[in-house]
Amino acid sequence: MTTAEARADGARSVNSRIENYRNLSCLERLDQAVAAAGLSAADRALLATPGALPLMLANGMIENVVGTFELPLGIATNFTVNGKDYLIPMAVEEPSVVAAASYMARIARGSGGFLTSSSLPIMRAQVQLIGISDPEGARHKLLSARDEIVAAANARDKVLISLGGGCRDIEVHVFPQTPRGPIVVMHLLVDVRDAMGANTVNTMAETVAPIVERVTGGTVRLRILSNLADLRLARATVRIPAAALATPDYSGQRMIDGMLDAYTFAAIDPYRATTHNKGIMNGIDPVVVATGNDWRAIEAGAHAYAARGGRYTSLTTWELSKDDELVGSIEMPMALGLVGGATKTHPLAQWSLRLMGVATAQELAEVTVAVGLAQNMAALRALATEGIQRGHMALHARNIAIVAGAEGAEIEAIAAELARTHDVRVDRARELLAERRKI
Ligand SMILES: CC(C)(COP(=O)([O-])OP(=O)([O-])OC[C@H]1O[C@@H](n2cnc3c(N)ncnc32)[C@H](O)[C@@H]1OP(=O)([O-])[O-])[C@@H](O)C(=O)NCCC(=O)NCCSC(=O)C[C@@](C)(O)CC(=O)[O-]
Numbered sequence: 001m002t003t004a005e006a007r008a009d010g011a012r013s014v015n016s017r018i019e020n021y022r023n024l025s026c027l028e029r030l031d032q033a034v035a036a037a038g039l040s041a042a043d044r045a046l047l048a049t050p051g052a053l054p055l056m057l058a059n060g061m062i063e064n065v066v067g068t069f070e071l072p073l074g075i076a077t078n079f080t081v082n083g084k085d086y087l088i089p090m091a092v093e094e095p096s097v098v099a100a101a102s103y104m105a106r107i108a109r110g111s112g113g114f115l116t117s118s119s120l121p122i123m124r125a126q127v128q129l130i131g132i133s134d135p136e137g138a139r140h141k142l143l144s145a146r147d148e149i150v151a152a153a154n155a156r157d158k159v160l161i162s163l164g165g166g167c168r169d170i171e172v173h174v175f176p177q178t179p180r181g182p183i184v185v186m187h188l189l190v191d192v193r194d195a196m197g198a199n200t201v202n203t204m205a206e207t208v209a210p211i212v213e214r215v216t217g218g219t220v221r222l223r224i225l226s227n228l229a230d231l232r233l234a235r236a237t238v239r240i241p242a243a244a245l246a247t248p249d250y251s252g253q254r255m256i257d258g259m260l261d262a263y264t265f266a267a268i269d270p271y272r273a274t275t276h277n278k279g280i281m282n283g284i285d286p287v288v289v290a291t292g293n294d295w296r297a298i299e300a301g302a303h304a305y306a307a308r309g310g311r312y313t314s315l316t317t318w319e320l321s322k323d324d325e326l327v328g329s330i331e332m333p334m335a336l337g338l339v340g341g342a343t344k345t346h347p348l349a350q351w352s353l354r355l356m357g358v359a360t361a362q363e364l365a366e367v368t369v370a371v372g373l374a375q376n377m378a379a380l381r382a383l384a385t386e387g388i389q390r391g392h393m394a395l396h397a398r399n400i401a402i403v404a405g406a407e408g409a410e411i412e413a414i415a416a417e418l419a420r421t422h423d424v425r426v427d428r429a430r431e432l433l434a435e436r437r438k439i
């Protein structure tokens, strides 16, 4: 099944624009999301009841388990990607991330939302070869043995082959001079379908190692995937007319100018690019975590890709179209799975995937980078105008109120006062709490 066919197959009609969502109670938000996404009563119960990850399951996931560590799970609203609406699960500890993504998605849906594409889910596995005096000769021998190597790799994973995946090709990279002598690295290029693919390709790399040694006469050392998944790219673009960005204080054109200046700063300066990309990962990591995927792998791939030209730069680009629209784009590795790893073990990972209604790992990857682009747009918009603190600190104020000891209705009341006076500090929150409790 192609990605497009799978999408049509899994098509369902969701309206991700839920008015007044922020002002509902947690249970009311859950009910609205369950209704909007057509989830079951069991799906509602999974979230409504504490302990979604039973200790017995957690104990089977990692070692020396003593409990579970919970994070808030929020839902970003308003997303339209390729004409289809999505509710986005985001597991994250940082305030203002979910609000910012939802806000930019609201602006973007006015001009059609996000358009995305992706390459096939091809992962690289590396087989390191040492002890060879003629590295170029070894390269040629390996390329001549390509068919045997690919066939041996594919013999290991019948399930993957039956799903249309498998090892497609090899590459050979030569490092003629290293402190340890010449090193040759063979890459297996494997279509891993709907898996993240690490275990899949690692197994293949270990399987073909004896052939690599026999063909070259060298010694194999490492056999492991590369997290620089530069053949497994997901892309998103968004076009925003100036009018959609205007606020009472900033015209749309002034906003675009500010955002383009902010982007250019990230494009030229690695110190700024690192923070800019952190802002992009603010959107991506919460989706990766919520769907049970390996966020270390995604982070490693993202930053290596950002430095691929030998200079660390922005993962997004922002331009002015000839119609004076702001055009944002993102392209980055996105090795996400719908199967494998914790995606099938963690009940909330499965819940999150059902909420999104994604049919393939490619669709998940594309929606996830769209969230990253939205998040970047939010940060640029805030930074280019009023600064990050007003919007972010107003939401962070609730954290500060909790740290100061506020409970129940006190939390919103103290947070509102901290935000109103632009004085979001724990000692101020303690003063306000003491005053309130005296009354
Ligand atoms: C925070 C906002 C959105 C407020 O912005 P605002 O103008 O106060 O928002 P609003 O009250 O006008 O609401 C607009 C929409 O935002 C959403 N929204 C608004 N508030 C909520 C809320 N409480 N709960 C849920 N959704 C919320 C919601 O979608 C709402 O529309 P509605 O659906 O209501 O019609 C804005 O100031 C913003 O986008 N700021 C940027 C925040 C941000 O980037 N946070 C990330 C943390 S900072 C960081 O780590 C990264 C950084 C910044 O360093 C990266 C970089 O440097 O590039």
Ligand SMILES: NC(=O)C1=CN([C@@H]2O[C@H](COP(=O)(O)OP(=O)(O)OC[C@H]3O[C@@H](n4cnc5c(N)ncnc54)[C@H](OP(=O)(O)O)[C@@H]3O)[C@@H](O)[C@H]2O)C=CC1
Residues within 6 Å of the ligand: 157, 158, 159, 160, 163, 165, 192, 193, 194, 195, 196, 197, 198, 199, 200, 201, 202, 225, 227, 294, 297, 337, 339, 340, 341, 342
């Ligand atoms: N450097 C890194 O990033 C590393 C990461 N990891 C970890 O590896 C895990 C991910 O590995 P991964 O290989 O995805 O997981 P799994 O090995 O758990 O799952 C992949 C397997 O699932 C089966 N499968 C069933 N349906 C599908 C489908 N539709 N598409 C593809 N495969 C399907 C396949 O065969 P079959 O049924 O025969 O198994 C496939 O080999 C993560 O937990 C990650 O943290 C591990 C090592 C290193």
